[in-house]
Amino acid sequence: MTDTVLIAAELAELLDPDPVPGAQVAWLASGSPTPAGAYVGLVPLLSRHVGAAELERLPQLRIVANCAVGVDNVDLAACAARGVVVTNTPDVLTAATADLTVALILAVTRRLKEGARLVEQGHWTGWDPRQLLGFELAGATLGLVGAGRIGRAVGCRALAFGMQLCYTAREAKREFERETGAARLSLEDLLARSDVVTVHVPSNATTRGLIGRDALRRMKRSAYLINTARGDIVDEAALIAALEDGRLAGVGLDVYQREPFVPDALVRHPAAVVLPHLGSATVRTRRAMAGLAATNVRAVLAGHPAVTPVGA
Numbered sequence: 001m002t003d004t005v006l007i008a009a010e011l012a013e014l015l016d017p018d019p020v021p022g023a024q025v026a027w028l029a030s031g032s033p034t035p036a037g038a039y040v041g042l043v044p045l046l047s048r049h050v051g052a053a054e055l056e057r058l059p060q061l062r063i064v065a066n067c068a069v070g071v072d073n074v075d076l077a078a079c080a081a082r083g084v085v086v087t088n089t090p091d092v093l094t095a096a097t098a099d100l101t102v103a104l105i106l107a108v109t110r111r112l113k114e115g116a117r118l119v120e121q122g123h124w125t126g127w128d129p130r131q132l133l134g135f136e137l138a139g140a141t142l143g144l145v146g147a148g149r150i151g152r153a154v155g156c157r158a159l160a161f162g163m164q165l166c167y168t169a170r171e172a173k174r175e176f177e178r179e180t181g182a183a184r185l186s187l188e189d190l191l192a193r194s195d196v197v198t199v200h201v202p203s204n205a206t207t208r209g210l211i212g213r214d215a216l217r218r219m220k221r222s223a224y225l226i227n228t229a230r231g232d233i234v235d236e237a238a239l240i241a242a243l244e245d246g247r248l249a250g251v252g253l254d255v256y257q258r259e260p261f262v263p264d265a266l267v268r269h270p271a272a273v274v275l276p277h278l279g280s281a282t283v284r285t286r287r288a289m290a291g292l293a294a295t296n297v298r299a300v301l302a303g304h305p306a307v308t309p310v311g312a
């Protein structure tokens with residue numbers, strides 16, 4: 001009997017016509033529940049939860065190839081208990097996500113949302129030297145909360161704008177420090193020192209709510225917060241309160257606590273630039289992500305080690 005692999009239907013146009021040679025593909029729409037059956041592989045989007053209940057319905061499952069760098073939608077312990085390999089798609093989305101992070105930094109510090117609305121609503125009456133004065137990046141300090149692949153890539157890009165760098169990490173990134181002059185700080189010191197703070201840590205038990213009321217109060221009133229990592233790392237209620245109280249100059253967000261729900265207070269706030277999770281949204285990157293997920297499935301089904309495994 002031919003093996004069958006469940007793949008998110010949204011990936012069909014990004015994959016080769018025969019993504020897993022020798023196996024059949026069942027396309028799974030994002031709005032459909034995970035079906036029961038003798039499926040041997042699952043390639044889900046980040047929006048699909050894969051836990052004990054789903055695994056119970058998939059007794060022959062051998063791999064969950066998450067089409068994302070994060071795996072917070074997958075119960076790693078439950079998969080490990082059943083001998084199901086879990087993989088992700090690191091590296092291939094680093095450049096695209098770092099680029100978008102820089103785009104948000106520029107959009108927020110130069111007040112692009114307010115400027116665009118001024119023109120769109122027909123309220124622009126001409127050039128004025130006092131109009132929508134923004135914040136220059138040259139000489140400013142960028143604080144990277146997390147210095148993994150994406151965080152370091154953002155830091156390297158920020159150097160082109162003349163920014164000074166600091167970062168948090170469990171271990172020092174010596175090569176990164178040598179190349180960029182970045183200083184490793186505690187989170188508390190980084191928040192107090194930085195003019196722009198960008199978030200680049202995974203979502204887990206230790207990082208959820210990491211940027212909450214206390215953290216936001218440590219930041220400068222003139223500082224900006226950017227999050228392109230995971231929405232639950234930032235306490236949205238505390239963030240909205242900080243914005244409305246004038247304790248932050250602005251925020252740029254690509255991720256949210258309850259996606260796709262975005263609080264109206266963030267949508268309406270003139271100093272908040274909010275995007276619909278576009279971090280990896282380039283043709284090349286999305287194709288690379290889908291292709292890497294399929295490569296992991298092919299490897300595991302052929303009896304080989306996964307290319308990018310994730311441990312429990």
